[in-house]
Amino acid sequence: MEKTWRWFGKKDKITLSMLRQIGVEGIVTALHDIPNGEIWTVEAIEDLKNYIESFGLRWSVVESLPVSEAIKYAGPERDQLIENYKVSLANLGKCGVKTVCYNFMPVIDWIRTDLAHPWADGTSSLYFDKVRFAYFDTRILQREGAEQDYTAEELAKVAELDKVITEAEKDDLVDTIIVKTQGFVNGNIKEGDQNPVAIFRRLLKQYEGIDRDRLRENMRYFLAAIMPVCEESGVNMCVHPDDPPFQVLGLPRIVTCENDIDWLLNAVDNPHNGLTFCAGSLSAGIHNDVPALAAKYAKRTHFVHLRSTNVMENGNFIESSHLEGRGRLIDLIRIFEKENPTLPMRVDHGRLMLDDADKGYNPGYSFHGRMQALAQVEGIMAVVNDDLKR
Known part of the structure; x- marks a missing residue:
């Protein structure tokens, strides 16, 4: 798999030259300065793409081209927002950026209650x-x-x-x-x-009266509308599972388990409609057998997030080491390296460690913590690929 890293643009305190030194091959990023719903122009895409390539890297994945709330709850401006989205997708395709990670979670994205929960070794997660x-x-x-x-x-x-x-x-x-x-x-x-x-x-x-069935239909409407552009431009859409994978705040969550993934892949059955396989999100649901899901959906996976969680009996969960936890990353790497080895993958939600704490990094996106995780995952990949060659 291609070793990628989520990078938050030219203002990110973690520079592309730093990433080149630690073995990163591809960049996962977005045009963060453009407000949700507005068109990503060819000029803006090319400017960032050229900047990334000037460091010997490639723009591998867009994470994310945000789906505006009005598309999710079917507001009156939905169709215009979808038209804008289609133009942005076409422009990404023209520029050779072909993988788009997105989510369909209403209002709120990933949820945690503590951004620096201490471990005995002095790190936190x-x-x-x-x-x-x-x-x-x-x-x-x-x-x-x-x-x-x-x-x-x-x-x-x-x-x-x-x-x-x-x-x-x-x-x-x-x-x-x-x-x-x-x-x-x-x-x-x-x-x-x-x-x-x-x-x-x-x-x-805004989501009053929006239940699971209604949100599913709104997602189906969105995907059906954009798939012709994806086919023409060669762009793969890959939805990120809900994090955590259960209902919260009275909002429907519709990418939480095997049944949900089956539904979304069949609702618009097109190879460009695929999955971001986030082992961390899926493993936070005690109902999910993460390796079994990886084996089932490997061919419809376009992007992989490698992280893991431990879930307690009371429903609490914590980001675990990338070598431990319910994500079972060793098993996942065996599956993906065998079934879909050209996938981009990135490590995710690293520990806060060493001098990361005072750098002002986005939560979950420390430098040393993710560098440690990348080294662990790279070692697993090397062993798995050596075994596959025998």
Whole structure:
């Protein structure tokens, strides 16, 4: 597989020259300065592509060309936004950038409650605490009907937490759940926005009356509309699984398991409609057998995210070492190197370690933590490929 790295553009503190030195071959990035829904021009694409190539690298994957919320909830501007999306796809194809990772998660992308959960060795990683998330949902966001989504035991723990949680901790939950983990991903909420909770409530309100079936139909409509452009331009679309792969905040999540993946690949049965196989997202769902899913969908996978999680009995989960956890990356690499060896892959959500902590990196995207993960994965790939040659 091609060794790629998510890079956040020319302003990223991690430079392309640094990435070249650690063995990265391809870059995963986007035109982050262009607002959601606007057209990516050939000129803007070529400028970034040429810059990447000047360092001896290639622009391997777009992550992401965002799907605007109005496409997901079928707002009145949906068709115009899809037309803009089609133009951007065609322009990417003209420039030779042929793989687009995207998601269809309403309002919120990946969710964690702690961005620096400590490990005994002094490193830290991302963490999801179900009770703290329930506290955010029921006591801070105060979403109508939120209590129905949690068990009596979980709500009792929320009540206990309410007795001791500080205002600073509450602010940190808001910053973690709806600012820091979202601002650099989908642009709905960004650093510096006043009263992000109020903004978030307005975003949620747009999805009133949107259930799983309705969201699925909106996704099918979007994919059916863009597939002719994908065929003509040779662009592969690969949807990212929901993270975590279960329902949250009263919102439908429709890429969570084998049944969901079967549905989306069959709803618009086209080889350009494929999957980003994110082992971390899928492994956070105790219902998912990650290697079995990799074996089943290897041929419809266009991009791989290699990370892993450990899930606790109470539903909490943590980003594990890339050599451990439910993602079973060793098994996945065996599958993908045998079944679809030209895939781009990137390591994901590395530990915060050494002097990463004071660099201001985006959450989950440290330099040394991901460099360690890349070295671990590269070693696995070398052993697997040596075995395959025998």
